[in-house]
Amino acid sequence: MSTIPTITLNNGVAIPQLGFGVWQVPEEEAAAAVRTAIETGYRSIDTAAIYENETGTGLGIRQAGVPRSELFITTKLWNSGTRDWTGQAGRDAVLTEFDASLAKLGLETLDLYLIHWPRPMHGSYANVWQGLEELLASGRVKAVGVSNFGQAELTRLFETTSIVPALNQVELHPHFPQRELRAFHAEHGIATEAWSPLGQGKGLLTDPVLAKVAAKHGRTTAQVVLRWHLQSGVIAIPKSVTPSRIAENFDVTGFELDAEDLAAIAGIETGQRLGPDPVHFDWN
Numbered sequence: 001m002s003t004i005p006t007i008t009l010n011n012g013v014a015i016p017q018l019g020f021g022v023w024q025v026p027e028e029e030a031a032a033a034v035r036t037a038i039e040t041g042y043r044s045i046d047t048a049a050i051y052e053n054e055t056g057t058g059l060g061i062r063q064a065g066v067p068r069s070e071l072f073i074t075t076k077l078w079n080s081g082t083r084d085w086t087g088q089a090g091r092d093a094v095l096t097e098f099d100a101s102l103a104k105l106g107l108e109t110l111d112l113y114l115i116h117w118p119r120p121m122h123g124s125y126a127n128v129w130q131g132l133e134e135l136l137a138s139g140r141v142k143a144v145g146v147s148n149f150g151q152a153e154l155t156r157l158f159e160t161t162s163i164v165p166a167l168n169q170v171e172l173h174p175h176f177p178q179r180e181l182r183a184f185h186a187e188h189g190i191a192t193e194a195w196s197p198l199g200q201g202k203g204l205l206t207d208p209v210l211a212k213v214a215a216k217h218g219r220t221t222a223q224v225v226l227r228w229h230l231q232s233g234v235i236a237i238p239k240s241v242t243p244s245r246i247a248e249n250f251d252v253t254g255f256e257l258d259a260e261d262l263a264a265i266a267g268i269e270t271g272q273r274l275g276p277d278p279v280h281f282d283w284n
Helices: 027-040 054-064 087-105 125-138 151-160 179-188 208-217 221-231 243-250 259-266
Strands: 006-008 014-016 044-046 072-077 110-115 141-147 167-171 191-195
Touching: 027 044, 027 054, 027 243, 054 087, 072 087, 087 110, 087 125, 110 125, 110 167, 125 141, 125 151, 141 151, 151 179, 167 179, 179 191, 208 221, 208 259, 221 243, 221 259
Parallel strands: 044 072, 072 110, 110 141, 141 167, 167 191
Antiparallel strands: 006 014
């Protein structure tokens, strides 16, 4: 049985706090990676339409042979189709995209469905959200949420729609800890999930402060960072296609960071994003 803790979303659905992400995993490698992750003990798998590996991800899920009821599967709605997501046509487009993702995954239901990017310059995400609400009401998905939304976009959803997102998946790691946004999430009952929780291999894991903490606990810097996420109440979805790394990233429950460790990690914040600023991101 997995020792990974769970977080209960605002509608009562439980999600493992440590999941397996497949961003940038090629379709032809996704099945093996996902199967290995599930065999290692991961029970939460995160993909997206734009990753173009939902078919491989679904194959890996089936090959692992774990009952569907034990797994938590997430995918995301891409910005595809049309920039005009307004009105019923926009909501219908959401349902069409959802059906396409389910078909590729080979699943009948989903645990979590997210709007991938808000694209606030178009002003249509609130209407798109109503499409997700329709899916939730149909029972085809257990929870709905968003990705890359800021306080302004979330506030607009509160004002114009009836269901508060269960989760917001955003770039988050010790160099970019998103303290204000996490506090806003906590105030409104929204879970925080981190994409690129290990900093995309762009300097975070070679930080000397993290190396010192890792040496203190006899762990790797990646394990320290993932442990930091867990103790911060953040859901993390690290990605790897290497079996030894997949196992290493899962082995983060046998130690605990103390107050000194947490203070040291807080000191390495840079405030710099690795990915695009969602306010301006408009890739279609």
